[in-house]
Amino acid sequence: MSRPFLAKDIALQAGVSLATVDRVLNGREGVRQHTVRRVEQAIRELGQQRAQVGIVGRKFILDLVMEAPVRFSDAVRSALETEMPALHPAVFRCRHHLSEKRTAADTVSLLDAIRRRGSNGVLLKAPDVAEIVSAVDRLVREGIPVVALVTDLPNSRRHAYVGVDNRAAGETAAYLIGEWLGSRRADVLVTLSSSRFRGEEEREIGFRRVLRERYPSIDVVEVSEGYGIDGATGDLVHAALRRNPGIAAVYSAGGGNAAIVQAFAEMRRPCHVFIGHDLDADNLVLLRSRRISAVLHHDLRQDMRSACIHVMQAQGALPKSVMSAPSNVSVITPFNMPAAPV
Structure with missing residues (x-):
């Protein structure tokens, strides 16, 4: 087993002796399986804690760029604003660029302006057309990750797609x-x-x-x-x-x-x-x-949380993980509606 942390730290986290940790790390016999699992879990917990320490107080400025009806943009903005505080200890702030209808040229101008001004990440709902794909690629080359929302831009260098299948x-x-x-x-x-x-x-x-x-x-x-x-x-x-x-x-x-x-x-x-x-x-x-x-x-709050996590991973604040799958589709009828929009 690899040794990403000091044995004494693993022993303290797992609540076992230093000798037990040494036997587990070196693959020696004489340790019960549930104790091995506890040591493995302690290593995972220490990894999570180290990641949290790396983002304490770190600020991320996002740009939410959407071409969508007001009712949907409002729902996405509300979901994002609800999820950002839950990502503590990281601190998120968002600049909103929302329009019901925008030409491709205007979207390109907006993305280029964000690139010149700087951003920690762009959450983007935009048409899949060549000029917008090129603008996305320019952002990524400048170190600004782009997460496609709801509608994908698969031929671009976007970092991830978040939304429904x-x-x-x-x-x-x-x-x-x-x-x-x-x-x-x-x-x-x-x-x-x-x-x-x-x-x-x-x-x-x-x-x-x-x-x-x-x-x-x-x-x-x-x-x-x-x-x-x-x-x-x-x-x-x-x-x-x-x-x-x-x-x-x-x-x-x-x-x-x-x-x-x-x-x-x-x-x-x-x-x-x-x-x-x-x-x-x-x-x-x-x-x-x-x-x-x-x-x-599909759960917009889950999507917005995933989008923020993708930005943190792209910026090196969190370890990279397996790419998330598209959101599941839920069928909502008059008989299983939630009490409020989600």
Whole structure:
């Protein structure tokens, strides 16, 4: 066994004798297995304590850069602000750069400004386009780690992706809609905020794959570029409903759900199944009133904590560990809603 700490420190942490620690470290016989495990645990605990000492009082300045509807940006900001104090003894501060709609050129200018000013890490939700990927790579070359949020930038040098498994989310939505529709014949309206976001593209790929394999009688009508904003999304849905009389179900991969529900109501069209994303304040209201069927949700607070830990690891304040997997998808219905947005 390796000797990362003094034997006397391990003995004190484990509550065993120095001789026992020496036998365990050198692999000698005569030590009970549970004592060996206790010594191993003591070494792990000392490692964790050393990591904590390394971040006592250390300050991390983050930049949260998002192109998303206000309701989702607010949910992410709230989750981040809730988790930052829990990362004590490290101290986190965050600068917010939030916009419902931003050109790629504006995002690049913003990221370049952050690079020149300096930052300990950038948490980024942005389209997967070449100019933004290049801006991310410039940040990383300057020693500023980038964590992609919700929608990935896999061809960039970003440090990590934090968020839901988008393809699995789309597959789950297809399964729920297919099973709920049953023998009822209906087209499904799939709404994306923008085709520029890889995360929503992945959701649609998973959704179409499951429909094709399991529910081939269900056809898809897609609308995009409403950016999850109620007014623009509502206009797109109205137009789609006028063109397609068979639409009677919705998979909202990109938000704007209140406007979508309103469009169906104004045109007196039934919506037998409605699957949305994210348990924000709007969706809680829609679920309680049974105007949408279910929400595919993942724990934003866990995501924000993971993002901060990735930044600390990239900055050498914590030891690197195995890359975290995407967040699990939870199906929230009117019967298992939490008391408040999470």
